[in-house]
Structures are given as structure tokens and as C-alpha cells.
Amino acid sequence: MRLRVPGGVLTSAMFAALRSVSDEFGDGRIHLTSRANAQLRSLPTGMDSHLPGRLFEVLRTAGFLPSPSHERVRNIVCSPLSGIAGGRADVRGLAGALDRALCAAPELADLPGRFLFGIDDGRGDVAKMGCDVLALAEAPGCARIIVGDLAGPAVPLHAAPGALVALARRFAAAADGHWRARELPLRGGELLDGPVTATLPDTPAPTMVYGALPGGALSVLAPMGVLTPEHGDALAAAAGTDGTLIITPWRGVVVVPQPAPPRGALARLAGTGLVTTNDSPWTRITACIGAPGCAKSAGDTHAAARAAASGPGPPGHVHVVGCSRACGAPHSPHTLLELGSKR
Ligand code: SF4
Incomplete structure (x- = not known):
């Protein structure tokens, strides 16, 4: 089950609901996607192929599935x-405002599921994700509207949210x-009025930072995008009861604690196996x-990723996949390590 999380933003209560549903119905883990969404696996279906009603009740109460x-x-x-x-x-x-405007437009309910909205604060991270429509901040109060590669x-x-919905x-x-x-x-030029520039504006080289951030925030990376129950315990403790947890498109989590991070929170997160430094091999190794978990896979991609992380491996980003569909491949340059196909 994939749950959309606009902007990746979860409250502590939403994170608790995800964890409780995964514990009760799934495999206890939360899987993070390259669109900063959450996936739950191994959920039971009844004779009618439907998921349990209580699962939806818990998620809706927490704010999912609006x-x-x-x-x-x-x-x-x-x-x-x-x-x-x-x-x-x-x-x-802005992501929340865009989500509300999108959900209030009945004619957009049938947009293709691949259509991607992006909001970039000017650092160029989301701008590199191949969004269909994007607002790219140029200054504190101003954003450039982009369609595909056209400015x-x-x-x-x-x-910006209203402009993106109009483009959609x-x-x-x-x-x-x-x-x-x-x-x-x-x-995509047919969606824009007025002059169109055929290239994206220059943005700084984006870098995701792991570890302690200003204001008490903490940034971690989940190896292979999987949050285990132990990771979840440490993240929930770091966020506090009124904190925010932001899923990143690089399968990490930025914790914004409220009221304040408990003493030693970063060390506790690291102790569970979450990555808290930028020199970890997991910053450049991902896997489907x-x-x-996937019937199409010819092998254990996570074992292959662990092997790659423990040795020198090829340089640059390596994405391990079990077949040629190459699910979850990063948007940046990478080497694809394909284990083969069962077909
Ligand atoms: S790349 Fe292939 S093996 Fe991996 S999740 Fe996708 S379909 Fe399954």
C-alpha cells in the first residue's frame, strides 16, 4: 500500500499511525519511496481482496487519505x-496548500499517477527530479514556474500552488x-503563456546533509529506504509528541523535534543503523x-546492496534491481546493478 505524503511531511501523530498499522497488519516496517511517499507491505486482504477497514480508519483519523x-x-x-x-x-x-487546491479540483482526479508536482526552495534538489510542473524559488518571495524542462x-x-494547479x-x-x-x-510548451526558455535556470549543486542541523533538527538516511521498528522507535523519540518528520526523496527522514530533541538523540538514531554522516556508503547505494517482496525479482537485492556497501564497489551511485523494470532508480546519474529476470 502506497500512501501519498505531499512534501514528505508527517506529524508525530501521522508517523505513530503509520507505525501502528505496519505493526498490526504489515511487516512492521515503513518503506520510503523516491517520491517521498510511504509504503506498507505484507498487508492482509480478505476473501473479497479488500484490506481491513480498521486499517483505513486509523490512517484517515491521523490525516492520511484526505x-x-x-x-x-x-x-x-x-x-x-x-x-x-x-x-x-x-x-x-506550499506543499500542503498545493495538496488542498489539488484535492478541491474534481477535474484533476484523473490526472495520470505519474504526473509529478514539485516545489523547490531554490537549492535545485527537487528541480533535478524531472517534475512535470515545478515552482522554483528565485528569491524569498518569488518563484519561476517550470513545465518539464521549459521555464x-x-x-x-x-x-505558486494556484499556478501549478492551473497548469495541471x-x-x-x-x-x-x-x-x-x-x-x-x-x-509542455503548450501549457505556458508568453515567452518560454528552453532550459532550466541555474541552481546550486544540491546536497543532502546528514547529522545535526540548525535549530535542533536531525537528518538521517534509511539504508535501502527501509525503516525498521527500531528505527521507528528512535525517530519517534527524537521527534517528540508534537514534532515533524519529513520523508526525503533520497529515502531519509529530517526530524524537526518539538519541543526539543532529547539528549543523545542523534547517537541513538545512529545506534539503530540509520545513517547520520555524509561519508557513509549508503549515501550512494540504493536498491529496489x-x-x-517482489515476485519479479531474480534475487535478493538488499543482500547485494549490503555486499556493495561493505566493499569498494563501483564508483558513484549504484542502484541494485531484481529485474529490468529498475523500480526506484534515482533521478541523478547512477550505475544500475541488475540481478536478472525470472522471465
Ligand atoms: S525492479 Fe523488478 S524486481 Fe525490483 S521491485 Fe521493480 S519489478 Fe520488482
Whole structure:
């Protein structure tokens, strides 16, 4: 079960609900995706192939699934460190505003599930993710609107969610079976009014930072994107009862504690196996779920990833997959290590 988490932002209560559902119904783990969503696995289905009703009740009460008709289209990524460290503007809050505007538009309920909205605070991290429509902050109160690789007009930052929803409406009207803006005849240019620049504006080289951040925030990476129950315990303790946990598209979590992080929180997180430094090999090794979680996989991708992490391995980013579908491949340059296909 994939649960959309716009901007990756979870409250402590939402994280607790995810953990309790995974404990009670699933394999106890929370899987993080390259769109900063959460996946639960090994959930039981009844004779009618439906998941247990109580599972939905717990999730809805916590704030997940706000619009059953729009769940598949709530694909919104946002710079996870915005307002915490770096960036040209504080874009926190825009992902939530965009989500509400999207869910309030009935004509967008049938957008393709691959259509991706992005909000980048100017550091260039989300801009590199191949979003269909993107607001890229250029200054504290101003964002450039981008469609695919085409730069359009600048808008006030607070108006960016409305501008992105308007573009999505235009895409829905023009899609004619296409799934992505770049697939349109003019590569998305038909969605923009006025002058269009054919290249993305320059942005700084994005870097995700792990460890302690300003203001008491903590940034960690989950090896292979899997949060175990032990990871979950440490993250929940670090966040406190009113904290925020931001899932990153690089399968990490930024914890913004409230009221304050308990003493030794970073060491406790590291003690569970979460990555807390940028020199870990796990910052450049990822893997799809592989066997036994995926029937298509020819092997244990996580074992292969662990082997790659323990040795010198090839240089650069390595993504291990169990078949040629290459699920979860990063948006940045990488080497694909394919274990083969069962077909
Ligand atoms: S890449 Fe293949 S083996 Fe891996 S999760 Fe996707 S379908 Fe399964």
C-alpha cells in the first residue's frame, strides 16, 4: 500500500499511525519511496481482496487519505530542508496548500499517477527530479514556474500552488493519452503563456546533509529506504509528541523535534543503523525491494546492496534491481546493478 505524503511531511501523530498499522497488519516496517511517499507491505486482504477497514480508519483519523478520489494524483515533492538549512526561500507550507487546491479540483482526479508536482526552495534538489510542473524559488518571495524542462513566468511565491494547479488543468485538457508533460508535442510548451526558455535556470549543486542541523533538527538516511521498528522507535523519540518528520526523496527522514530533541538523540538514531554522516556508503547505494517482496525479482537485492556497501564497489551511485523494470532508480546519474529476470 502506497500512501501519498505531499512534501514528505508527517506529524508525530501521522508517523505513530503509520507505525501502528505496519505493526498490526504489515511487516512492521515503513518503506520510503523516491517520491517521498510511504509504503506498507505484507498487508492482509480478505476473501473479497479488500484490506481491513480498521486499517483505513486509523490512517484517515491521523490525516492520511484526505480525498479518496485524488489519492493517486497527490504526487507532490518539496525541498525537505527548506526553512531549516540553506535554500533561497522558505517554501514550507506550499506543499500542503498545493495538496488542498489539488484535492478541491474534481477535474484533476484523473490526472495520470505519474504526473509529478514539485516545489523547490531554490537549492535545485527537487528541480533535478524531472517534475512535470515545478515552482522554483528565485528569491524569498518569488518563484519561476517550470513545465518539464521549459521555464515560464515568475509568480509571487504564495501564488505558486494556484499556478501549478492551473497548469495541471491545462495538461488534463491537452493530455490526449500522454502521462507526462514532456510527452506533449511541444514538450509542455503548450501549457505556458508568453515567452518560454528552453532550459532550466541555474541552481546550486544540491546536497543532502546528514547529522545535526540548525535549530535542533536531525537528518538521517534509511539504508535501502527501509525503516525498521527500531528505527521507528528512535525517530519517534527524537521527534517528540508534537514534532515533524519529513520523508526525503533520497529515502531519509529530517526530524524537526518539538519541543526539543532529547539528549543523545542523534547517537541513538545512529545506534539503530540509520545513517547520520555524509561519508557513509549508503549515501550512494540504493536498491529496489527485490525478493522475496517482489515476485519479479531474480534475487535478493538488499543482500547485494549490503555486499556493495561493505566493499569498494563501483564508483558513484549504484542502484541494485531484481529485474529490468529498475523500480526506484534515482533521478541523478547512477550505475544500475541488475540481478536478472525470472522471465
Ligand atoms: S525492479 Fe523488478 S524486481 Fe525490483 S521491485 Fe521493480 S519489478 Fe520488482
